[in-house]
Amino acid sequence: MPLSVLFVDDEPQTLRGLQRLIHSAGLDWRVSIALNGEAALDILGQQSIDVLVTDLHMPGLSGRSLLAECARLHPAVLRIVLTADSEPQDMMTVLATSHAVLCKPCPSETLIGRITRAVGLRRFLDPAEARALMSGLPHLPTIPRTYLTLHDEMARLDPSESIIVSIIDADPPVAAQFLHVANSAYFAPRAPIQRTLTAVRALGFDIVRAVVLERGIIAQFDPAKLPHNFDSAGLWSHCFRVAALARRIATINGGEAGERDAAFTAGLLHDLGWLILAANRPTAYRTIAEAPRDLPIADRSSLERRHAGATHAEFAAYLLGLWGLPDRIVEAVAYHHTPLAHLDPAIGSVAGSVAGCDGALLAVHVANALVEAPADDPLRGLDPGLVDHPLTRLHKTEWIEAARALHP
Structure with missing residues (x-):
């Protein structure tokens, strides 16, 4: 048709x-x-x-x-x-x-x-x-105005740092979180960063945009109106840790700058779908959240589709794609639990220029698996098809060390 x-x-x-x-x-x-x-x-x-x-x-x-x-x-x-x-x-x-x-x-x-x-x-x-x-969901977030203004300025041939700083500083909650991120151990500044301009230069445009987008989305939801078992602070703390680790893993894997920054952005937004479900389908969210944490991914996805109509990854990817975010970010969010679903059968291998699909997807999947994994089995959450992949054998020790360094 x-x-x-x-x-x-x-x-x-x-x-x-x-x-x-x-x-x-x-x-x-x-x-x-x-x-x-x-x-x-x-x-x-x-x-x-x-x-x-x-x-x-x-x-x-x-x-x-x-x-x-x-x-x-x-x-x-x-x-x-x-x-x-x-x-x-x-x-x-x-x-x-x-x-x-x-x-x-x-x-x-x-x-x-x-x-x-x-x-x-x-x-x-x-x-x-x-x-x-x-x-038809009644409480979908809209793309934040600050993000749109910032994106337009950064897309210019000669973007102005002073205008970028003024856009960020005009939104105090975003500016405060932005400085918090720039001073975090994940980016290891040599000295405390106290000025927005210094933070912009230290982080780079793509990470600046990602943080502004994430903060702008969070600000649209009243925590008091979300289900009582929705841990907003815990969710976004997890997302930030995944983002930072995904960027580090993309670097270890030899990813170029755009791939590293895409990994960070996708990591920061990969669980946005949980917020969408909590705000729009609270009963379904409570049922899904009460399921065992060690439920296999296929069973959890089936549970989400049965109660909510789609998985949290699908909801988030669809919304971000409609907002016009780059394909590699949308796809990394969509497949962050199931990277092999992105596999091209003609290639016969997995993620990244080294292995078959975009490296940002691989980095987010690995980071999400490692960030809260038990110390005695750090790769337990890795897709089974990746466990013995040459890329995993080559870099798994570095991945695990990076996870421990970022999240002691």
Whole structure:
């Protein structure tokens, strides 16, 4: 079945341009168009639509109202905003009802890439009922505004350190946590870091973004409204330890800088799915959390799908992918318990340029296995298919030593 996309805009010229864009790209997509929100709702009610791409400012039913109605009536439809609106206060309400926001004018490759990514990520939530469950969850975090502003500045050809510092310092809770991370033993500063600028230079842009993203997500949830057995502090402490160790393991494995930083970001976000489940399906979360900790991964995944519709890894990966995070980060989150699920049968080996899939995935999986492993069996949580892999035999002693050094 070809992908079905509905474009909504009150400018006929814009709609014709979007149709030409899809046609010239040679894509086998079924494209529908609507000049207003009312017509779009009629089409959604009569046709099977995979993706809705809408403007915000239209006469009659506005784009905001259309997004809300689509979320209520057709939760499985992926909702993307294409707008010239740039007011931060206004956009926060849009972020809450959409999966992605793109600014006009939008390069064709960006629009097509975002739609393709959103649809491709559905492989993490199959069957369709699970995708609908994810789209219809009432308490999903939105991508933090501070992160978006920071990302835009860092993406410039000549990013300004002073602007980056001012963005971080304008969000005091984020700034405080940022300095805490920079001064932690994991990054071993030679002297205490007291200035944001020094921390930015010490950590690098990718780690800065990761910390700002993680803090911005946490700030959106009230701990008092989460299940009583949800240990927020414990969860994020675990995630930070996994992130730091994953970065160290990627370094040991010979990963390049981008791979090391991706490992850190994915490690920091790998258990975001537990927060999503706790906030949206508290009864299911309590049932899953009460299961034995040593339950085999396959059995735990089955338990999560039975009670919540998908695993915590799938929920997190889907959301991060829709936010536009790089594929290697999304995939490392999705497969952090099951790295061999990422295996290309034609290659016949495992993770990384050395072994078959991205090295960030391998690093996060190993770090997650090691970070709370018993001292007498540190590799117990490793995927059985990796235990005798040449890469494991080569580096396992260094991995274990790194884990002990970071987490004495």
